[in-house]
Amino acid sequence: MSSYKIAAIPGDGIGTEVIEAGIEVLGALAEADGGFKLEVEHFPWGADYYFEHGEMMPADGRDQLMGFDAIYFGSAGDPRIPDHITLWQLRLNICQGFDQYANVRPTRVLPGVKSPLEGVGPGDFDWVIVRENSEGEYAGVGGRAHQGMPEEVGMDVSVFTRTGVERIQRFALDLARSRPRKLLTFVTKSNAQRHGMVMWDAVFEEVRKDYPDITIDKMLVDAMTTRMVLNPASIDTVVATNLHADILSDLAAALSGSMGIAPTANLRPERDYPSMFEPIHGSAFDIMGKGIANPIGSFWTASMMLEHLGEPKAAARLMAAIERVTAAGEVMARDLGGTATTVEVTAAVIDAIRGANA
Ligand code: ATP
Numbered sequence: 001m002s003s004y005k006i007a008a009i010p011g012d013g014i015g016t017e018v019i020e021a022g023i024e025v026l027g028a029l030a031e032a033d034g035g036f037k038l039e040v041e042h043f044p045w046g047a048d049y050y051f052e053h054g055e056m057m058p059a060d061g062r063d064q065l066m067g068f069d070a071i072y073f074g075s076a077g078d079p080r081i082p083d084h085i086t087l088w089q090l091r092l093n094i095c096q097g098f099d100q101y102a103n104v105r106p107t108r109v110l111p112g113v114k115s116p117l118e119g120v121g122p123g124d125f126d127w128v129i130v131r132e133n134s135e136g137e138y139a140g141v142g143g144r145a146h147q148g149m150p151e152e153v154g155m156d157v158s159v160f161t162r163t164g165v166e167r168i169q170r171f172a173l174d175l176a177r178s179r180p181r182k183l184l185t186f187v188t189k190s191n192a193q194r195h196g197m198v199m200w201d202a203v204f205e206e207v208r209k210d211y212p213d214i215t216i217d218k219m220l221v222d223a224m225t226t227r228m229v230l231n232p233a234s235i236d237t238v239v240a241t242n243l244h245a246d247i248l249s250d251l252a253a254a255l256s257g258s259m260g261i262a263p264t265a266n267l268r269p270e271r272d273y274p275s276m277f278e279p280i281h282g283s284a285f286d287i288m289g290k291g292i293a294n295p296i297g298s299f300w301t302a303s304m305m306l307e308h309l310g311e312p313k314a315a316a317r318l319m320a321a322i323e324r325v326t327a328a329g330e331v332m333a334r335d336l337g338g339t340a341t342t343v344e345v346t347a348a349v350i351d352a353i354r355g356a357n358a
Helices: 015-032 047-053 061-065 083-097 164-178 196-210 221-230 242-255 296-309 312-328 342-357
Strands: 004-013 038-040 070-075 104-108 126-134 136-145 154-157 183-188 215-220 238-242 263-267 275-279
Touching: 004 015, 004 083, 004 296, 015 038, 015 070, 015 296, 015 312, 015 342, 038 183, 047 083, 061 083, 070 083, 070 312, 083 136, 083 275, 104 164, 104 242, 104 296, 126 164, 126 242, 136 242, 164 196, 164 238, 183 196, 183 221, 183 242, 215 221, 221 238, 221 242, 238 242, 263 296, 275 296, 296 312, 296 342, 312 342
Parallel strands: 004 038, 004 070, 070 275, 126 238, 183 215, 183 238
Antiparallel strands: 104 126, 104 263, 136 154, 263 275
16 A cells, blocks of 8 residues: 655645645545555644744754655745745745745636636636746845835846746646647747746747647737636646746636635656645635635645645545535535535535545
């Protein structure tokens, strides 16, 4: 029997609620499957840890995570701590420190879920957005000078390296190749950003030569938002820079029906460091502690994690269970128009997993 070591970092806000639910579901799935085992270790990092220790995670935190097969992450964020501290000291510290350069975000409308797009339902679109996750606009390069003075200046410098650009473009082209439509939309903004983005385009022109079997179209990021809303069926796999894909994937999550259901994977394809899996939503302090967070984003995330671990059957079984629950429509969380609590949605998905065994 295969056994996998999972590092759980529930983090802050509803992160703790949905990761707890996800671990319960994973436990039920492993039991029902019988072919694999998960050993989960918790790391209580995040805002509470920050108030106690002055940092979001310990200095040797990444060393502690090194031996794990995957990281299951909730969310980092607290209204009492500036966002750039919570983000950089925990999530980005792990993503960038482990060079998890491929951020992968699948989006589709699950059965029984209503998209805000008129007339668009399950099966009408099936996207995977690939976000460059290690550099670009979020490289952390820049500075501030003359702070508090009238001449104060703040600068963020986007960093595009040939290595960084080429590897994410190849990753996206390989992913497009593995999907039935073999279609990739290449997103850019080289009309206005005339250095890094022009290089981004130039590298792509070279790389695409190795993928003659992939249908490729190129879009400016602003036009891409319009296309996602007006012609969603025309899109399959998408590749974009760190900032552009960050924005596009939030739009994608909203178009799929709710922020509460969307998953994401921060992949280290070479597997020399662990990859990290997280729901796309943040801490959502407005609903924290009320027991009403939708855990489906965290379950879909768990399915992506199983896929990465080499358990595609269990991953598919979990997705099928989620879809059975949403399709039935009886146990829906509030963000999907229902009244079910986190615990109720979790129980329904576990029942669906067990039902599949019967
Ligand atoms: P952060 O600053 O950590 O990104 P946030 O609170 O600004 O967090 P999100 O958590 O991404 O933003 O979510 C925005 C809103 O969407 C929340 O305020 C919440 O009302 C709703 N939401 C997000 N996730 C869920 C969920 N899992 N279930 C129900 N509602 C959710």
